[in-house]
Amino acid sequence: MPTPPVPASAFHGAQTLGEVLATPALTGCRVLAGSDGLARTVTRLNIMEVPDIGPWVKPDEFLLTTAYPLRGRPDTLPSLVEDLDDAGLAGLGIKLGRYLDEVPADMLAVADRRGFPIVQLPDGVSFDEILNEVLTTLLNRQARQLARSERIHRAFLQLVLGGLGLPEIARDLADLLDGPAAIVDVDGVVLAAARLDELDLDVDVLPERFVVDLGARRAQVGDERGHQLGCTGVVISAGAREHGYVIGLRDGEPPPLDLVALENAATVAALELTKKAEVQAVEDKYRSDLMHDLLRRVEDRDDVLRRAAGFGWDLDRRVVVIVVRLDRPGEPVVPDEVTRRAPLVSMIRPAIVDRDPSAAVARFSHEVVIVTAAFEGEDGRGEARAFVRRLLDQATRAAGGTLSAGLSRPVTDVIDVAAAYDQASRALLIGRRIHGPGALAHFDDLGAYRVLSLVEDQTELRAFADEVLGDLAADTDGAADLRRTMQALLDCGGNVAEAARQLHFHYNTLRYRIEKLETMVGPFTTDARIRLDVQLALLVLDMRDGLVTP
Numbered sequence: 001m002p003t004p005p006v007p008a009s010a011f012h013g014a015q016t017l018g019e020v021l022a023t024p025a026l027t028g029c030r031v032l033a034g035s036d037g038l039a040r041t042v043t044r045l046n047i048m049e050v051p052d053i054g055p056w057v058k059p060d061e062f063l064l065t066t067a068y069p070l071r072g073r074p075d076t077l078p079s080l081v082e083d084l085d086d087a088g089l090a091g092l093g094i095k096l097g098r099y100l101d102e103v104p105a106d107m108l109a110v111a112d113r114r115g116f117p118i119v120q121l122p123d124g125v126s127f128d129e130i131l132n133e134v135l136t137t138l139l140n141r142q143a144r145q146l147a148r149s150e151r152i153h154r155a156f157l158q159l160v161l162g163g164l165g166l167p168e169i170a171r172d173l174a175d176l177l178d179g180p181a182a183i184v185d186v187d188g189v190v191l192a193a194a195r196l197d198e199l200d201l202d203v204d205v206l207p208e209r210f211v212v213d214l215g216a217r218r219a220q221v222g223d224e225r226g227h228q229l230g231c232t233g234v235v236i237s238a239g240a241r242e243h244g245y246v247i248g249l250r251d252g253e254p255p256p257l258d259l260v261a262l263e264n265a266a267t268v269a270a271l272e273l274t275k276k277a278e279v280q281a282v283e284d285k286y287r288s289d290l291m292h293d294l295l296r297r298v299e300d301r302d303d304v305l306r307r308a309a310g311f312g313w314d315l316d317r318r319v320v321v322i323v324v325r326l327d328r329p330g331e332p333v334v335p336d337e338v339t340r341r342a343p344l345v346s347m348i349r350p351a352i353v354d355r356d357p358s359a360a361v362a363r364f365s366h367e368v369v370i371v372t373a374a375f376e377g378e379d380g381r382g383e384a385r386a387f388v389r390r391l392l393d394q395a396t397r398a399a400g401g402t403l404s405a406g407l408s409r410p411v412t413d414v415i416d417v418a419a420a421y422d423q424a425s426r427a428l429l430i431g432r433r434i435h436g437p438g439a440l441a442h443f444d445d446l447g448a449y450r451v452l453s454l455v456e457d458q459t460e461l462r463a464f465a466d467e468v469l470g471d472l473a474a475d476t477d478g479a480a481d482l483r484r485t486m487q488a489l490l491d492c493g494g495n496v497a498e499a500a501r502q503l504h505f506h507y508n509t510l511r512y513r514i515e516k517l518e519t520m521v522g523p524f525t526t527d528a529r530i531r532l533d534v535q536l537a538l539l540v541l542d543m544r545d546g547l548v549t550p
Contacts, residue, residue: 015042015138017090017117020062025133028122033108036115040090043138045131059088064127067100077107081116091117166192169268176261177248183269184210185244199229199249212245232258234266236273243273284345284363287311291362291369295421304414314358318374321408321420322388323428324348325367326401327437347395355387371417374410381442389440402437404428409443433542448539461540468537470520485513487538494525
């Protein structure tokens with residue numbers, strides 16, 4: 001198992017300066033200035049023997065001095081504090097009396113302003129005693145932390161070797177953190193958790209979803225309840241893709257080894273989720289193969305039903321087909337979205353299976369095909385539209401683009417599923433053509449488009465449009481502009497003033513265009529038969545532009 005990078009602070013046995021000053025060797029010391037900095041980390045000690053100590057110090061050092069290098073240089077002491085603080089030192093310990101009777105006020109003022117501790121060391125203790133005692137404490141702490149880090153690593157290594165899953169990872173992590181822990185996907189849905197009952201929540205039902213903000217180290221329980229919890233989290237990533245987060249639900253700054261535990265848990269969770277994703281990909285391929293067979297001509301009904309049952313699909317009942325497609329799938333997306341985006345089928349399947357566990361859900365190139373139990377309520381079509389709209393709204397938030405959908409009429413025989421798929425696809429494409437991206441259309445809502453889509457000889461339909469519209473049927477910008485003018489006039493019921501307002505034309509400009517259009521197609525503003533032919537021809541061209549091969 002690859003070992004995640006461990007912060008250096010996890011192993012150097014660091015203590016705060018306040019903890020260092022509490023050791024027996026420093027009993028009786030006094031903080032003269034900079035008490036706001038007592039939480040600074042101390043990883044080592046050093047002794048100041050020369051005035052130009054700058055090149056020899058390192059961050060997180062507690063510097064000890066007898067003030068011998070400082071004698072006779074009071075004007076340089078404020079700048080010395082600034083230099084030591086800029087170098088990241090934890091503080092300065094001074095023995096007074098022999099070379100320096102008291103610390104100058106301007107030096108103390110700078111230390112207070114910067115929160116850089118200046119400590120008066122006890123008179124009766126040697127530097128050797130301080131060094132030995134503090135370094136021994138640091139080394140002992142380092143040994144304990146190394147032992148715990150090894151225990152963390154071994155615990156998660158055993159999980160990998162034992163082939164255990166996310167619940168066991170969450171359980172071991174909670175034990176190591178000694179508090180609640182959870183593994184969630186990128187949308188905050190809880191995949192596994194342990195000891196959540198310890199959360200201080202005024203609710204009876206434990207959360208099923210978190211809104212995680214690692215930048216602010218907060219986790220919000222649910223969208224509706226809005227309870228705020230402190231958390232520390234690590235992203236679960238594998239390659240370029242993010243799978244979710246491992247989070248420890250505890251307020252305050254976490255101990256360094258808690259971060260080690262979280263990082264180890266994230267690594268193991270990434271392995272488990274990657275394995276599941278690979279298995280899911282293979283299963284999705286077989287599901288897609290079966291769905292391809294189902295949407296072609298079914299020659300052996302019993303064989304298809306038997307194979308479908310192997311996936312838990314029940315197709316021997318009254319069903320509808322739903323097609324969901326990502327709008328404009330060829331457009332580039334932001335790289336950050338790619339790393340977070342789950343496959344479209346993964347976003348849709350849970351909601352479908354929650355309503356109908358025996359539904360068939362399969363993925364094609366940029367669409368998901370669903371064969372599910374028909375909606376049998378008094379307003380079955382309305383119920384179907386409402387369900388699919390909720391599905392689209394939920395999936396769109398994570399899809400990185402808008403989704404459109406089409407619904408078929410119910411069918412009662414598996415042999416008719418192919419025809420239902422064709423209806424749903426036509427509904428999607430025509431609905432998107434009429435309403436734009438994010439459209440949702442039922443085949444029975446298509447009106448005249450439905451009738452035209454049932455004409456098998458599409459060549460004959462195009463010939464009809466060419467005959468009625470003539471040059472207006474050309475695939476040119478000029479012809480398209482004139483068709484828009486004609487459509488607006490038809491939509492306004494022949495009201496020239498209203499059409500001119502909608503098109504932002506001058507009234508006389510539109511009158512001129514109408515004369516030009518009537519020379520091309522005939523008097524459509526006064527002849528109802530010609531007007532009907534023109535409307536149907538425009539619908540045919542809309543279908544030509546909207547009905548592309550999926």
